Amino acid sequence: MNNPLEHTWQSVMDQLKTWARINSPWAIHFNSGSCNGCDIEILATLTPRYDMERFGVKLQGSPRHADILICTGPVTRQARERLIRIYEQMPEPKFVVAVGSCALTGGAFQGCYNVMGGIDQVIPVDAYIPGCPPRPEAIIDGLVKLLGSLKADGAPERASEPPLAASVLEPSS
Amino acid sequence: MSAVFALVIFPGGVFILLAGMLYEWVDRKLVARFQNRVGPRWFQPLADTVKLLAKEEVVPDGVNAQLFVVLPVIALAGALTAVLYVPVFGLAPSFSFSGDLIVTIYMLSLLTLCMGLAGANTLNRFSLLGATRTLTQLFSYEAPFLLALLGPAIVAGSWRISTIADYAAGHWLILTQPIGFAVALIGLMGKLELPPFDAPEAETEIVAGALTEYSGRGLALFHLGKGVELVVGLTLVAAFYLGGVTNPLWFAVKTLALLVGLAGVQTLLTRLRIDQTVGLWWRYGALLVLVQFLALILWEGVIA
Numbered sequence: 001m002n003n004p005l006e007h008t009w010q011s012v013m014d015q016l017k018t019w020a021r022i023n024s025p026w027a028i029h030f031n032s033g034s035c036n037g038c039d040i041e042i043l044a045t046l047t048p049r050y051d052m053e054r055f056g057v058k059l060q061g062s063p064r065h066a067d068i069l070i071c072t073g074p075v076t077r078q079a080r081e082r083l084i085r086i087y088e089q090m091p092e093p094k095f096v097v098a099v100g101s102c103a104l105t106g107g108a109f110q111g112c113y114n115v116m117g118g119i120d121q122v123i124p125v126d127a128y129i130p131g132c133p134p135r136p137e138a139i140i141d142g143l144v145k146l147l148g149s150l151k152a153d154g155a156p157e158r159a160s161e162p163p164l165a166a167s168v169l170e171p172s173s
Numbered sequence: 174m175s176a177v178f179a180l181v182i183f184p185g186g187v188f189i190l191l192a193g194m195l196y197e198w199v200d201r202k203l204v205a206r207f208q209n210r211v212g213p214r215w216f217q218p219l220a221d222t223v224k225l226l227a228k229e230e231v232v233p234d235g236v237n238a239q240l241f242v243v244l245p246v247i248a249l250a251g252a253l254t255a256v257l258y259v260p261v262f263g264l265a266p267s268f269s270f271s272g273d274l275i276v277t278i279y280m281l282s283l284l285t286l287c288m289g290l291a292g293a294n295t296l297n298r299f300s301l302l303g304a305t306r307t308l309t310q311l312f313s314y315e316a317p318f319l320l321a322l323l324g325p326a327i328v329a330g331s332w333r334i335s336t337i338a339d340y341a342a343g344h345w346l347i348l349t350q351p352i353g354f355a356v357a358l359i360g361l362m363g364k365l366e367l368p369p370f371d372a373p374e375a376e377t378e379i380v381a382g383a384l385t386e387y388s389g390r391g392l393a394l395f396h397l398g399k400g401v402e403l404v405v406g407l408t409l410v411a412a413f414y415l416g417g418v419t420n421p422l423w424f425a426v427k428t429l430a431l432l433v434g435l436a437g438v439q440t441l442l443t444r445l446r447i448d449q450t451v452g453l454w455w456r457y458g459a460l461l462v463l464v465q466f467l468a469l470i471l472w473e474g475v476i477a
Contacts, residue, residue: 016223017223017224017227019220019223020219020220020221020222020223020224020227021224021227023214023216023217023220023224024217024220024221024223024224026221048208048209048210051205051210051211051212053201053205053210053211053212053213053217054210054211054212054213054214056213056214056217056220056221059376060376060381061376061377061380061381061385062299062380062381062384062385062386064231064381064385064386064387064388064392065381065384065387065388065392067224067228089231091228091229091230091231091388091389092228092229093228093229
Protein backbone atom coordinates (compact mmCIF):
# COMPACT_ATOMS: atom_id res chain seq x y z
CA MET A 1 0.00 0.00 0.00
CA ASN A 2 3.05 2.30 0.14
CA ASN A 3 3.17 2.56 -3.61
CA PRO A 4 0.92 5.50 -4.66
CA LEU A 5 0.07 3.79 -7.96
CA GLU A 6 -1.06 0.70 -6.13
CA HIS A 7 -3.08 2.86 -3.78
CA THR A 8 -4.88 4.55 -6.67
CA TRP A 9 -5.52 1.18 -8.31
CA GLN A 10 -6.95 -0.13 -5.05
CA SER A 11 -9.28 2.84 -4.59
CA VAL A 12 -10.47 2.65 -8.20
CA MET A 13 -11.24 -1.04 -7.77
CA ASP A 14 -13.07 -0.34 -4.50
CA GLN A 15 -15.18 2.32 -6.20
CA LEU A 16 -15.96 -0.09 -9.03
CA LYS A 17 -17.01 -2.78 -6.56
CA THR A 18 -19.23 -0.38 -4.63
CA TRP A 19 -20.80 0.86 -7.86
CA ALA A 20 -21.55 -2.70 -8.97
CA ARG A 21 -23.00 -3.64 -5.57
CA ILE A 22 -25.30 -0.62 -5.56
CA ASN A 23 -26.50 -1.27 -9.09
CA SER A 24 -27.04 -5.00 -8.92
CA PRO A 25 -28.79 -6.04 -5.72
CA TRP A 26 -30.16 -9.55 -6.15
CA ALA A 27 -32.70 -10.41 -3.51
CA ILE A 28 -34.06 -13.50 -1.82
CA HIS A 29 -37.26 -13.48 0.13
CA PHE A 30 -37.77 -15.44 3.33
CA ASN A 31 -40.89 -15.68 5.45
CA SER A 32 -40.05 -16.63 9.02
CA GLY A 33 -43.59 -16.63 10.36
CA SER A 34 -45.40 -13.76 8.69
CA CYS A 35 -49.17 -13.63 8.11
CA ASN A 36 -48.41 -13.34 4.33
CA GLY A 37 -49.56 -9.70 4.19
CA CYS A 38 -46.02 -8.40 3.73
CA ASP A 39 -45.20 -11.22 1.30
CA ILE A 40 -48.03 -10.16 -0.95
CA GLU A 41 -46.74 -6.60 -0.86
CA ILE A 42 -43.24 -7.80 -1.77
CA LEU A 43 -44.67 -9.73 -4.72
CA ALA A 44 -46.61 -6.60 -5.70
CA THR A 45 -43.30 -4.70 -5.63
CA LEU A 46 -41.87 -7.13 -8.17
CA THR A 47 -44.79 -6.81 -10.60
CA PRO A 48 -44.54 -4.77 -13.81
CA ARG A 49 -46.30 -1.80 -12.21
CA TYR A 50 -43.38 -1.11 -9.85
CA ASP A 51 -40.73 -3.01 -11.86
CA MET A 52 -37.77 -3.48 -9.54
CA GLU A 53 -35.58 -4.49 -12.49
CA ARG A 54 -35.17 -0.74 -13.07
CA PHE A 55 -32.79 -0.77 -10.09
CA GLY A 56 -31.24 -4.08 -11.07
CA VAL A 57 -33.16 -6.01 -8.43
CA LYS A 58 -33.71 -9.63 -9.39
CA LEU A 59 -35.50 -12.14 -7.21
CA GLN A 60 -33.26 -15.17 -6.89
CA GLY A 61 -34.24 -18.62 -5.72
CA SER A 62 -30.88 -19.62 -4.28
CA PRO A 63 -29.34 -17.89 -1.24
CA ARG A 64 -25.96 -18.45 -2.89
CA HIS A 65 -26.89 -16.00 -5.66
CA ALA A 66 -28.45 -13.32 -3.47
CA ASP A 67 -27.08 -10.15 -1.94
CA ILE A 68 -30.11 -9.00 0.01
CA LEU A 69 -32.21 -11.13 2.33
CA ILE A 70 -35.70 -9.69 2.51
CA CYS A 71 -37.30 -11.00 5.71
CA THR A 72 -40.92 -10.77 6.68
CA GLY A 73 -42.67 -11.70 9.88
CA PRO A 74 -41.56 -12.35 13.42
CA VAL A 75 -39.08 -15.16 13.93
CA THR A 76 -40.80 -18.20 15.31
CA ARG A 77 -38.71 -20.64 17.30
CA GLN A 78 -39.15 -23.18 14.51
CA ALA A 79 -38.04 -20.82 11.73
CA ARG A 80 -35.04 -19.43 13.61
CA GLU A 81 -32.54 -22.09 12.61
CA ARG A 82 -33.69 -21.98 8.97
CA LEU A 83 -33.31 -18.21 8.95
CA ILE A 84 -29.79 -18.45 10.36
CA ARG A 85 -28.92 -21.20 7.89
CA ILE A 86 -30.15 -19.19 4.92
CA TYR A 87 -28.26 -16.14 6.18
CA GLU A 88 -25.06 -18.15 6.48
CA GLN A 89 -25.52 -19.72 3.04
CA MET A 90 -25.35 -16.28 1.44
CA PRO A 91 -21.89 -15.21 0.26
CA GLU A 92 -20.33 -11.98 1.60
CA PRO A 93 -21.12 -9.07 1.28
CA LYS A 94 -24.74 -9.62 2.31
CA PHE A 95 -27.45 -7.35 3.66
CA VAL A 96 -30.70 -7.98 5.49
CA VAL A 97 -33.89 -5.99 5.11
CA ALA A 98 -36.68 -6.47 7.63
CA VAL A 99 -40.09 -5.72 6.10
CA GLY A 100 -43.17 -5.03 8.19
CA SER A 101 -43.98 -4.34 11.83
CA CYS A 102 -43.63 -7.97 12.86
CA ALA A 103 -40.16 -8.25 11.34
CA LEU A 104 -39.15 -5.08 13.23
CA THR A 105 -40.31 -5.93 16.73
CA GLY A 106 -42.52 -8.98 16.62
CA GLY A 107 -45.56 -6.76 16.13
CA ALA A 108 -48.86 -8.40 16.90
CA PHE A 109 -47.08 -11.61 17.83
CA GLN A 110 -44.84 -10.00 20.44
CA GLY A 111 -44.73 -11.99 23.64
CA CYS A 112 -46.11 -15.19 22.15
CA TYR A 113 -44.59 -18.32 23.63
CA ASN A 114 -43.37 -19.52 20.23
CA VAL A 115 -41.98 -16.23 18.90
CA MET A 116 -38.42 -14.94 19.29
CA GLY A 117 -39.32 -11.35 18.37
CA GLY A 118 -38.04 -9.28 15.45
CA ILE A 119 -35.55 -10.41 12.81
CA ASP A 120 -32.78 -8.49 14.59
CA GLN A 121 -33.04 -10.84 17.54
CA VAL A 122 -31.51 -13.52 15.34
CA ILE A 123 -29.45 -12.04 12.48
CA PRO A 124 -27.99 -8.54 11.92
CA VAL A 125 -30.42 -6.26 10.09
CA ASP A 126 -29.32 -3.41 7.81
CA ALA A 127 -32.62 -1.75 6.95
CA TYR A 128 -36.00 -1.64 8.62
CA ILE A 129 -39.19 -1.00 6.63
CA PRO A 130 -42.15 -0.35 8.97
CA GLY A 131 -45.79 -0.82 8.03
CA CYS A 132 -48.52 -3.37 8.43
CA PRO A 133 -48.04 -4.19 5.63
CA PRO A 134 -45.70 -1.58 4.06
CA ARG A 135 -46.76 -0.33 0.64
CA PRO A 136 -44.62 -1.31 -2.37
CA GLU A 137 -43.43 2.32 -2.52
CA ALA A 138 -42.18 2.00 1.05
CA ILE A 139 -40.32 -1.22 0.23
CA ILE A 140 -38.67 0.40 -2.80
CA ASP A 141 -37.77 3.43 -0.67
CA GLY A 142 -36.23 1.19 1.98
CA LEU A 143 -34.13 -0.69 -0.57
CA VAL A 144 -32.98 2.53 -2.23
CA LYS A 145 -31.99 3.95 1.17
CA LEU A 146 -30.04 0.78 1.96
CA LEU A 147 -28.22 1.05 -1.38
CA GLY A 148 -27.64 4.77 -0.75
CA SER A 149 -25.98 4.00 2.56
CA LEU A 150 -23.61 1.64 0.71
CA LYS A 151 -22.46 4.57 -1.39
CA ALA A 152 -21.10 6.47 1.63
CA ASP A 153 -18.55 4.02 3.00
CA GLY A 154 -19.20 0.67 1.37
CA ALA A 155 -20.96 -0.75 4.43
CA PRO A 156 -24.28 0.31 5.87
CA GLU A 157 -24.47 1.49 9.46
CA ARG A 158 -25.95 -1.31 11.48
CA ALA A 159 -28.56 -0.32 14.01
CA SER A 160 -28.20 -3.54 15.89
CA GLU A 161 -25.63 -6.25 16.42
CA PRO A 162 -27.38 -9.34 17.71
CA PRO A 163 -25.36 -12.16 19.19
CA LEU A 164 -24.99 -14.24 16.02
CA ALA A 165 -22.87 -16.94 17.58
CA ALA A 166 -22.89 -20.64 18.25
CA SER A 167 -25.03 -20.03 21.32
CA VAL A 168 -27.86 -18.75 19.12
CA LEU A 169 -27.94 -21.98 17.18
CA GLU A 170 -28.59 -24.03 20.28
CA PRO A 171 -32.25 -24.10 21.20
CA SER A 172 -32.92 -21.99 24.24
CA SER A 173 -35.32 -23.55 26.66
CA MET B 174 0.88 -11.08 -32.98
CA SER B 175 -2.41 -10.97 -34.82
CA ALA B 176 -3.26 -14.37 -33.30
CA VAL B 177 -2.75 -12.97 -29.80
CA PHE B 178 -4.85 -9.95 -30.73
CA ALA B 179 -7.63 -12.23 -32.00
CA LEU B 180 -7.53 -14.30 -28.81
CA VAL B 181 -7.43 -11.49 -26.27
CA ILE B 182 -9.01 -8.38 -27.78
CA PHE B 183 -10.98 -8.88 -30.98
CA PRO B 184 -12.99 -10.94 -31.66
CA GLY B 185 -12.08 -13.58 -29.07
CA GLY B 186 -11.65 -11.80 -25.74
CA VAL B 187 -12.75 -8.48 -24.30
CA PHE B 188 -14.85 -7.49 -27.28
CA ILE B 189 -17.03 -10.58 -27.38
CA LEU B 190 -17.55 -10.46 -23.59
CA LEU B 191 -18.82 -6.88 -23.87
CA ALA B 192 -20.95 -7.82 -26.90
CA GLY B 193 -22.39 -10.75 -24.95
CA MET B 194 -23.40 -8.42 -22.12
CA LEU B 195 -24.88 -5.95 -24.60
CA TYR B 196 -26.99 -8.66 -26.25
CA GLU B 197 -28.08 -9.94 -22.85
CA TRP B 198 -29.21 -6.42 -21.96
CA VAL B 199 -31.10 -6.05 -25.25
CA ASP B 200 -32.83 -9.36 -24.57
CA ARG B 201 -33.82 -8.41 -21.01
CA LYS B 202 -34.91 -4.93 -22.07
CA LEU B 203 -37.07 -6.29 -24.89
CA VAL B 204 -38.73 -8.83 -22.60
CA ALA B 205 -39.36 -6.06 -20.07
CA ARG B 206 -40.89 -3.80 -22.72
CA PHE B 207 -43.10 -6.65 -23.97
CA GLN B 208 -44.32 -7.03 -20.38
CA ASN B 209 -45.02 -3.29 -20.17
CA ARG B 210 -42.14 -2.69 -17.78
CA VAL B 211 -39.31 -0.16 -17.91
CA GLY B 212 -36.63 -2.82 -17.76
CA PRO B 213 -32.97 -2.81 -16.73
CA ARG B 214 -30.54 0.01 -17.41
CA TRP B 215 -27.98 -0.41 -20.18
CA PHE B 216 -25.09 -1.26 -17.86
CA GLN B 217 -27.06 -3.86 -15.89
CA PRO B 218 -25.25 -7.04 -17.10
CA LEU B 219 -21.89 -5.32 -16.55
CA ALA B 220 -22.84 -4.34 -12.99
CA ASP B 221 -24.10 -7.88 -12.34
CA THR B 222 -20.85 -9.39 -13.61
CA VAL B 223 -18.57 -7.04 -11.65
CA LYS B 224 -20.61 -7.56 -8.51
CA LEU B 225 -20.51 -11.34 -8.85
CA LEU B 226 -16.76 -11.27 -9.50
CA ALA B 227 -16.26 -9.19 -6.33
CA LYS B 228 -18.36 -11.50 -4.18
CA GLU B 229 -17.22 -14.31 -1.96
CA GLU B 230 -17.12 -17.69 -3.67
CA VAL B 231 -18.46 -20.37 -1.36
CA VAL B 232 -17.13 -23.87 -2.04
CA PRO B 233 -19.72 -26.10 -0.39
CA ASP B 234 -18.95 -29.25 1.56
CA GLY B 235 -18.90 -32.54 -0.31
CA VAL B 236 -17.81 -31.26 -3.72
CA ASN B 237 -14.62 -31.93 -5.61
CA ALA B 238 -13.12 -28.49 -5.00
CA GLN B 239 -10.81 -28.50 -8.04
CA LEU B 240 -13.61 -29.48 -10.40
CA PHE B 241 -15.92 -26.92 -8.78
CA VAL B 242 -13.42 -24.14 -9.46
CA VAL B 243 -12.30 -25.20 -12.93
CA LEU B 244 -15.66 -26.03 -14.57
CA PRO B 245 -16.81 -22.39 -15.06
CA VAL B 246 -13.43 -21.59 -16.63
CA ILE B 247 -13.71 -24.49 -19.10
CA ALA B 248 -17.28 -23.45 -19.94
CA LEU B 249 -16.28 -19.87 -20.73
CA ALA B 250 -13.17 -21.03 -22.60
CA GLY B 251 -15.32 -23.27 -24.81
CA ALA B 252 -17.68 -20.43 -25.68
CA LEU B 253 -14.77 -18.07 -26.38
CA THR B 254 -13.07 -20.64 -28.60
CA ALA B 255 -16.24 -20.99 -30.66
CA VAL B 256 -16.10 -17.23 -31.38
CA LEU B 257 -12.85 -17.62 -33.32
CA TYR B 258 -14.52 -19.74 -36.03
CA VAL B 259 -17.67 -17.70 -36.71
CA PRO B 260 -17.99 -14.45 -38.69
CA VAL B 261 -18.77 -12.17 -35.73
CA PHE B 262 -19.41 -8.49 -36.50
CA GLY B 263 -19.62 -9.32 -40.17
CA LEU B 264 -15.89 -9.93 -40.49
CA ALA B 265 -14.24 -13.09 -41.74
CA PRO B 266 -13.59 -15.72 -39.02
CA SER B 267 -10.19 -15.39 -37.32
CA PHE B 268 -9.37 -19.03 -37.89
CA SER B 269 -10.82 -21.42 -40.38
CA PHE B 270 -10.29 -25.01 -41.42
CA SER B 271 -12.32 -27.67 -43.14
CA GLY B 272 -14.92 -29.02 -40.73
CA ASP B 273 -14.82 -26.15 -38.24
CA LEU B 274 -18.64 -26.13 -38.16
CA ILE B 275 -18.58 -29.37 -36.14
CA VAL B 276 -15.88 -28.03 -33.81
CA THR B 277 -17.86 -24.84 -33.21
CA ILE B 278 -21.06 -26.70 -32.40
CA TYR B 279 -19.25 -28.91 -29.89
CA MET B 280 -17.46 -25.94 -28.36
CA LEU B 281 -20.89 -24.42 -27.79
CA SER B 282 -22.09 -27.64 -26.14
CA LEU B 283 -19.15 -27.56 -23.75
CA LEU B 284 -20.89 -24.87 -21.68
CA THR B 285 -24.00 -27.00 -21.21
CA LEU B 286 -21.89 -30.05 -20.45
CA CYS B 287 -19.90 -28.12 -17.84
CA MET B 288 -23.13 -26.88 -16.27
CA GLY B 289 -24.42 -30.43 -16.04
CA LEU B 290 -21.16 -31.62 -14.47
CA ALA B 291 -21.16 -28.64 -12.10
CA GLY B 292 -24.64 -29.55 -10.92
CA ALA B 293 -23.80 -33.24 -10.55
CA ASN B 294 -20.64 -32.34 -8.61
CA THR B 295 -22.52 -30.94 -5.61
CA LEU B 296 -24.57 -32.74 -3.00
CA ASN B 297 -27.46 -30.31 -3.33
CA ARG B 298 -30.59 -32.10 -4.54
CA PHE B 299 -31.74 -29.13 -6.59
CA SER B 300 -28.37 -28.95 -8.36
CA LEU B 301 -28.60 -32.65 -9.09
CA LEU B 302 -32.11 -32.35 -10.47
CA GLY B 303 -31.07 -29.32 -12.54
CA ALA B 304 -28.06 -31.22 -13.86
CA THR B 305 -30.26 -34.14 -14.91
CA ARG B 306 -32.60 -31.81 -16.72
CA THR B 307 -29.73 -29.84 -18.31
CA LEU B 308 -28.20 -33.00 -19.75
CA THR B 309 -31.60 -34.39 -20.81
CA GLN B 310 -32.28 -31.16 -22.67
CA LEU B 311 -28.79 -31.25 -24.21
CA PHE B 312 -29.50 -34.68 -25.65
CA SER B 313 -32.87 -33.61 -26.97
CA TYR B 314 -32.01 -30.39 -28.83
CA GLU B 315 -28.45 -31.17 -29.87
CA ALA B 316 -29.22 -33.50 -32.79
CA PRO B 317 -31.96 -31.35 -34.41
CA PHE B 318 -29.82 -28.21 -33.92
CA LEU B 319 -26.84 -29.88 -35.57
CA LEU B 320 -29.00 -31.17 -38.44
CA ALA B 321 -30.53 -27.72 -38.90
CA LEU B 322 -27.07 -26.19 -39.27
CA LEU B 323 -25.97 -28.95 -41.64
CA GLY B 324 -28.71 -28.02 -44.14
CA PRO B 325 -26.83 -24.95 -45.38
CA ALA B 326 -23.61 -26.97 -45.27
CA ILE B 327 -25.06 -29.47 -47.75
CA VAL B 328 -26.19 -26.88 -50.27
CA ALA B 329 -22.91 -25.00 -49.92
CA GLY B 330 -21.00 -28.27 -50.34
CA SER B 331 -18.63 -27.57 -47.46
CA TRP B 332 -18.35 -27.94 -43.69
CA ARG B 333 -16.17 -24.86 -43.40
CA ILE B 334 -18.10 -21.99 -41.81
CA SER B 335 -16.52 -19.26 -43.94
CA THR B 336 -17.38 -21.12 -47.18
CA ILE B 337 -20.98 -21.69 -46.08
CA ALA B 338 -21.26 -18.03 -45.02
CA ASP B 339 -19.93 -16.89 -48.41
CA TYR B 340 -22.42 -19.13 -50.21
CA ALA B 341 -25.29 -18.01 -47.94
CA ALA B 342 -24.47 -14.34 -48.54
CA GLY B 343 -25.87 -14.73 -52.03
CA HIS B 344 -28.84 -16.94 -51.11
CA TRP B 345 -31.53 -16.30 -48.51
CA LEU B 346 -31.68 -19.87 -47.26
CA ILE B 347 -34.59 -19.01 -44.95
CA LEU B 348 -36.74 -19.11 -48.10
CA THR B 349 -35.54 -22.51 -49.32
CA GLN B 350 -35.10 -24.12 -45.87
CA PRO B 351 -37.69 -22.54 -43.57
CA ILE B 352 -37.91 -25.63 -41.34
CA GLY B 353 -34.18 -25.63 -40.76
CA PHE B 354 -34.29 -21.96 -39.82
CA ALA B 355 -37.08 -22.44 -37.30
CA VAL B 356 -35.42 -25.50 -35.76
CA ALA B 357 -32.03 -23.76 -35.55
CA LEU B 358 -33.55 -20.72 -33.84
CA ILE B 359 -35.57 -22.78 -31.37
CA GLY B 360 -32.54 -25.03 -30.81
CA LEU B 361 -30.59 -21.93 -29.89
CA MET B 362 -33.26 -21.08 -27.31
CA GLY B 363 -32.98 -24.61 -25.91
CA LYS B 364 -29.20 -24.29 -25.78
CA LEU B 365 -29.39 -21.00 -23.89
CA GLU B 366 -32.15 -22.34 -21.59
CA LEU B 367 -34.37 -19.39 -22.39
CA PRO B 368 -38.11 -19.66 -21.71
CA PRO B 369 -40.03 -21.81 -22.73
CA PHE B 370 -37.06 -24.19 -22.48
CA ASP B 371 -35.93 -23.08 -19.02
CA ALA B 372 -37.00 -26.23 -17.18
CA PRO B 373 -33.32 -26.93 -16.23
CA GLU B 374 -33.10 -23.70 -14.25
CA ALA B 375 -36.76 -23.32 -13.30
CA GLU B 376 -36.44 -20.93 -10.39
CA THR B 377 -40.00 -21.54 -9.23
CA GLU B 378 -39.50 -25.27 -8.75
CA ILE B 379 -35.85 -26.27 -8.41
CA VAL B 380 -34.26 -23.06 -6.98
CA ALA B 381 -31.74 -22.32 -9.72
CA GLY B 382 -31.06 -25.67 -11.30
CA ALA B 383 -27.52 -26.89 -11.81
CA LEU B 384 -25.98 -23.59 -10.68
CA THR B 385 -27.74 -23.48 -7.29
CA GLU B 386 -24.51 -23.88 -5.31
CA TYR B 387 -22.48 -21.47 -7.41
CA SER B 388 -21.84 -18.00 -6.06
CA GLY B 389 -19.56 -15.16 -7.06
CA ARG B 390 -16.89 -15.91 -9.63
CA GLY B 391 -18.23 -19.26 -10.89
CA LEU B 392 -21.70 -17.85 -11.47
CA ALA B 393 -20.25 -14.79 -13.22
CA LEU B 394 -18.21 -16.94 -15.60
CA PHE B 395 -21.21 -19.14 -16.45
CA HIS B 396 -23.30 -16.01 -17.13
CA LEU B 397 -20.58 -14.54 -19.34
CA GLY B 398 -20.35 -17.82 -21.22
CA LYS B 399 -24.07 -17.75 -21.89
CA GLY B 400 -23.85 -14.18 -23.22
CA VAL B 401 -21.04 -15.19 -25.56
CA GLU B 402 -23.03 -18.22 -26.69
CA LEU B 403 -26.01 -16.00 -27.45
CA VAL B 404 -23.90 -13.85 -29.79
CA VAL B 405 -22.24 -16.85 -31.45
CA GLY B 406 -25.55 -18.66 -31.94
CA LEU B 407 -27.27 -15.60 -33.40
CA THR B 408 -24.29 -15.03 -35.68
CA LEU B 409 -24.40 -18.61 -36.96
CA VAL B 410 -28.14 -18.52 -37.65
CA ALA B 411 -27.99 -15.07 -39.28
CA ALA B 412 -24.99 -16.00 -41.40
CA PHE B 413 -26.46 -19.30 -42.57
CA TYR B 414 -30.11 -18.45 -43.08
CA LEU B 415 -30.60 -14.69 -43.35
CA GLY B 416 -28.51 -13.92 -46.40
CA GLY B 417 -25.17 -13.77 -44.61
CA VAL B 418 -23.47 -11.18 -42.45
CA THR B 419 -21.02 -9.51 -44.77
CA ASN B 420 -20.50 -6.23 -42.93
CA PRO B 421 -20.94 -4.96 -39.34
CA LEU B 422 -24.14 -3.09 -40.16
CA TRP B 423 -25.86 -6.17 -41.61
CA PHE B 424 -24.56 -8.18 -38.68
CA ALA B 425 -26.16 -5.79 -36.17
CA VAL B 426 -29.45 -5.52 -38.07
CA LYS B 427 -29.90 -9.25 -38.65
CA THR B 428 -28.81 -10.51 -35.23
CA LEU B 429 -30.91 -7.89 -33.44
CA ALA B 430 -33.92 -8.78 -35.59
CA LEU B 431 -33.45 -12.42 -34.55
CA LEU B 432 -33.16 -11.30 -30.92
CA VAL B 433 -36.49 -9.47 -31.16
CA GLY B 434 -38.03 -12.74 -32.34
CA LEU B 435 -36.41 -14.67 -29.49
CA ALA B 436 -37.61 -12.14 -26.91
CA GLY B 437 -41.13 -12.33 -28.33
CA VAL B 438 -41.21 -16.12 -28.07
CA GLN B 439 -39.85 -15.90 -24.51
CA THR B 440 -42.62 -13.53 -23.51
CA LEU B 441 -45.42 -15.39 -25.27
CA LEU B 442 -44.85 -18.94 -24.10
CA THR B 443 -44.77 -20.52 -20.68
CA ARG B 444 -42.27 -23.05 -19.48
CA LEU B 445 -42.48 -26.57 -20.91
CA ARG B 446 -42.02 -29.56 -18.67
CA ILE B 447 -38.82 -31.46 -19.38
CA ASP B 448 -40.72 -34.38 -20.94
CA GLN B 449 -42.61 -31.94 -23.18
CA THR B 450 -39.28 -30.41 -24.25
CA VAL B 451 -37.85 -33.80 -25.16
CA GLY B 452 -41.08 -34.76 -26.92
CA LEU B 453 -41.12 -31.54 -28.93
CA TRP B 454 -37.57 -32.05 -30.14
CA TRP B 455 -37.64 -35.73 -30.98
CA ARG B 456 -41.20 -35.99 -32.24
CA TYR B 457 -41.38 -32.81 -34.27
CA GLY B 458 -38.03 -30.99 -34.45
CA ALA B 459 -35.81 -33.86 -35.47
CA LEU B 460 -38.43 -35.41 -37.75
CA LEU B 461 -39.18 -32.19 -39.64
CA VAL B 462 -35.49 -31.48 -40.13
CA LEU B 463 -34.97 -35.02 -41.41
CA VAL B 464 -37.80 -34.56 -43.91
CA GLN B 465 -36.19 -31.35 -45.12
CA PHE B 466 -32.84 -33.11 -45.23
CA LEU B 467 -34.29 -35.81 -47.44
CA ALA B 468 -35.77 -33.19 -49.74
CA LEU B 469 -32.41 -31.41 -49.91
CA ILE B 470 -30.50 -34.57 -50.69
CA LEU B 471 -32.99 -35.55 -53.40
CA TRP B 472 -32.80 -32.07 -54.89
CA GLU B 473 -29.00 -31.91 -54.78
CA GLY B 474 -28.30 -35.48 -55.83
CA VAL B 475 -31.11 -36.37 -58.22
CA ILE B 476 -32.67 -33.29 -59.76
CA ALA B 477 -29.92 -30.68 -59.80
